[in-house]
Amino acid sequence: MRFLGFLVALLLLSLPLKAQPLVTADWLASQAKNEEVRIVDVGRTSAEYLTAHIPGSAFTDYKKDGWRIERGAVPDVMNTVPALETLLGRLGVSAEKHVVFAAPGQSAYDMAAATRLYWTLKMLGHEKVSVLDGGLAGYAQMKLPLESGPARPAKQAVYTARSVFGLDAMLPEVSESKLPLVDARPSDEFLGINKSDKVLRPGTLAGAVNLPLVWMTVDGKGAFRKQAELKSLFAYAKVQSDAPMIVFCNTGHTASLVWFVAHELLGNDQARLYDGSLAEWTLSPERPLMKIVK
Known part of the structure; x- marks a missing residue:
């Protein structure tokens, strides 16, 4: 009986731990010599990385390396799967690695670079992925x-994705959906007082509520x-944190942080991210916007 218990314990220890x-x-810091953990420094310039970085971490340029591209006049949407496989392989990431994204941590906005790439890897079916808190x-x-x-x-790796569905929301679904819409932008953009250069008109989606990403982190x-x-x-x-929702912003960057909180930290597997967000929505003047402050 003791031997059986020993075998069970050994089997449990051999199972991969969920990231x-x-x-x-x-x-x-304790994983510095663990070759199965790949740290990716994201959200900084190459000069900042050269000055100081976590030992053994890889550097990726969030804006220039091809994580996000323009497609059909919509800026900053997720790149194609083959392109992302090549990018990840170049960073030494295989599908089996535990990837940890380390953002600057100066603001909720730069932390969104880490959560956006976290969402991207989840879209590729990557199981072991984390964000460095702080x-x-x-x-x-x-x-x-x-x-x-x-x-x-x-060491160059071969990355093979397995696409996962249900984490993103596409334009037709947003147009026809009756799901709660969550605007992750600052309140001035939600109200229609100001707008980003990425969108063509001020305002928000009809019926949306505002949950600014800066609320998600301590002191923003x-x-x-x-x-x-x-x-x-x-x-x-x-x-409602445990109910279906579609989270959006201007380009799917800031919304990724609110999605990360809802889906990953609060365990709501019904939360989805609208990748194209208002940059896509406002391309057509026929699509309605709600402007709260007129």
Whole structure:
């Protein structure tokens, strides 16, 4: 009987541990020699990366490396699967690796670079992916090891995606959907007072409610709020955290952070991200917008 218990314990230990959506700086530092963990520095310039970065981390340029492209006059939508497979392989990422995205951590906006790439990998069917809570700012604040100079040569990997459905929402679905719509932009853009250069008209989708991404992190910086506090903020914004929803913004960047909170931190597998967001929606003057402040 003891032998059977020993075998069961051994089997459980041999099973791969499920990656947590958020990892701490301490945990990440402890994985420095783990070849199965691939840290990807995102949201900074190459000059900033060369100055200081987490040991062994790869660098990717969020804006230039091809994570997001213009398609049919819609800016910053997810690139094609073959292009993303090539990009990930170049970074030394295989489908089996545990990928941790490390953003600067200076603001909720730069943390959204990490959550956007997190969503992208989930769309590719990647199982082990995490975001560094607090970002590089939190890591450095703990006086954990950093290194400077160019990235260590990455061993080229072959990445094979397996597309996952149900994490994104497409234009026809948004047009016809009766699901709750959650606008993750700042309140001035939600109200129609100001607009981004990425959209053609001010306003928001009819019936949408506002849940700004800066509410999701402590003081609008790099550390995510605790689950109970996040649920309270969703409730205050009149968003049912465990119900179906479509989250949008201007281009699917800031919305990815609210999606990450709803889907990954609060466990709502019915939360979806509208990739094209208002940049796509406003291309047609026939699509209605709600302008709250006229």
